[in-house]
Amino acid sequence: QVQVMESGGGLVQAGGSLRLSCVYSGSIVSISDMGWYRQAPGLQRELVASMTTRGSSYYADFVKGRFTISADNAKNTQYLQMSSLEPEDTAVYYCHGNLAPRGYDYADYWGRGTQVTVVA
DSSP: OOEEEEEOOEEEETTOOEEEEEEEESSEEEEEEEEEEEEOTTSOOEEEEEEETTSOEEEOTTTTTTEEEEEEGGGTEEEEEEOSOOGGGOEEEEEEEEEEETTSOOEEEEOOOEEEEEEO
8 A cells, every 4th residue: 555644744834834745655666756735725726846766856836946846766755845826726635646556557545634724
């Protein structure tokens, strides 16, 4: 089985920084791409940032220049470094990965989400 474990969420003041982590555990052969999504109260889930294991990355316009996505391939861990946080960034953040467990084809895996709250 594959386990997805997120950490790093919390309460932070506007202008501050926060670092989210997501660890993929289990018999994983490879990860093709990974990303971070968020869902604010009353709104739809939206893509924040994504990247491939080759290094290509994408950022939503509203976080470009403030957030950075990265990964430690040896540890099957992805990160989201968030800086200059704004109250509008308040949401539940989810990690996502397209990966292949041993003996299986690629599939989408999601974390359970971690709350990020930014106050003025």
